[in-house]
Amino acid sequence: MARIHSLITAHGDFETPLFFPVNDFGDHGHGSGPKYITEIPDLRSMLVNVHLLRQSGMVDQLSLRGLHDFFGVNGVFMVDSGGFQAHTDLPRLKHNEILHFQEAIGADIAIPLDTPVFPVDSIAGQQHMVSMQVTIRNALWALENREREEMLVYAPLHGNSSQVMVNMLDYLQRKGDFDGFAIGGLVPKRSDLFAMVDLIVAVRRRLKEKPLHVLGIGGPALIPLLVYLGVDTFDSSSYIRAGANRVYFLPDHGSVSLLDLDLADRLPCVCPVCSVYAAETIRAERRLIGLHNLWMIAYELRKLKLHIRQHDLETYLDHRFARNPVMQDVFRYAKSKMRGLV
Ligand SMILES: [Zn+2]
Known part of the structure; x- marks a missing residue:
């Protein structure tokens, strides 16, 4: 199911699989991570969260200038409602106010306000059902009421079992395009990667050609698995946390702490930073x-695309996960799942 696809937006076409770094809106809106978007040609993409943006006090400026002008790039901006983090002192925005805001700041892709279900919510429970009904209602409302037709609307999917999530997807697909x-x-649910594989495979099969995004999961070990499962786009803020904790992603070999490493003059990488x-200097600067x-x-994504094109992605991933017993088990399970064996 792994695929290379074209994400067609108001600001150009972007090749997927594509990673969206999350901007946490620290440092006057530029985020506490690096200013990558004008540096890395493969990552002219950003996930912005309405909740974090409002906390930053950048609302007026962003509404005035729009995301593309503010960041100085013709990239693709996905704007999530931030339903998952909506515990805040700020007054809660209603679903219509969120849509209006997403349009005002120039979102290329908008995710309507969702009410997440939590792992403790039983699928037979009242809370689970109400959360899903509200999420469905908001998604359909956003689709019908967007004023900028070129802004893509991605419906959020929730549910504590594959069957519930697929039922939600079926309903949304019947009611809206x-x-x-x-x-x-x-x-x-990250601790149960097998359940995560089940959910993603069930949804991907049902979706046929439509784009699929996975919210909040996108560390270096999980990206190859997501791509294998046919996920087109994903986002994460882990690069910021990793930088703050001095965690350095090694080319092809997972990650290490720079605090523990006996450093030579140069780190073992030829990216524009390490070159x-x-x-x-790198160790001292998150x-x-x-x-x-x-x-x-970006390097990992290029390799994944190469192996998708060469039709040898499984061989590459067998090698990629060889030193990581947890991922090796999960990948073995994912392969069986793809072949319909489990
Ligand atoms: Zn480097």
Whole structure:
């Protein structure tokens, strides 16, 4: 199911699989991570969260200038409602106010306001059902009421079982012609990667050609698995946390802590960061580590696309996960799932 696809937006076409770094809107709106979007040609993409944006106090400026002008790039901006993080002192926005805001700041892809279900919510429980009904209602409302036709609307999918999520997807597909779908609520389920594989495979099969995004999951070990499962786009803020914790993604070999590493003059990488700066300089500057880490994600995506085109993705991933017993098990399960064996 892994595929190379074209994401057609108001600001150009973007080749998928594509990673969306999350902007946390620290440092006057530019985020506490590096300013990658004008540096890395493969990552002219950003996920913006309405909730984080409002907390940053950048609302007026962003509404006035729009995301593309503010960041100075003709990239693709996905704007999530931030339903998952809506515990805040700010007054809650209603679903119509969120849509209006997404349009005002020039979102290329909007995810309507969702009410997540949590792993503790039983699928037979009242809370689970109400959350899903509200999410469905908001998604259909956004699709019918967007004023900018060129803004893509991705319906959020939730549910604590594959069957529930597929039922939600079937209903949404019957009622509206969505531009894509976004699986939410997986962050708390990350500890059960087998269940995550089940959910994604069930949804991908049902979607046929429509774009599929997975919200909040996109570390270096999981990106190859998501791509294998046919996910087109994904987002994560892990590159910021990794930079702050001095975690350095090694080319082809997982990650290491720069605090523990006995440093030579240069780090073992030829990205534009590591080619120019000495190892000690990089270790001291979290933004440089973050920028290098994003270059490594871009590098991984290029390799994945090469192997999709060469039709030898499974062989590549067998090798890629060989040193990681957890991922090796999950990948074995994913392969069986693809072949209909489990
Ligand atoms: Zn590097």
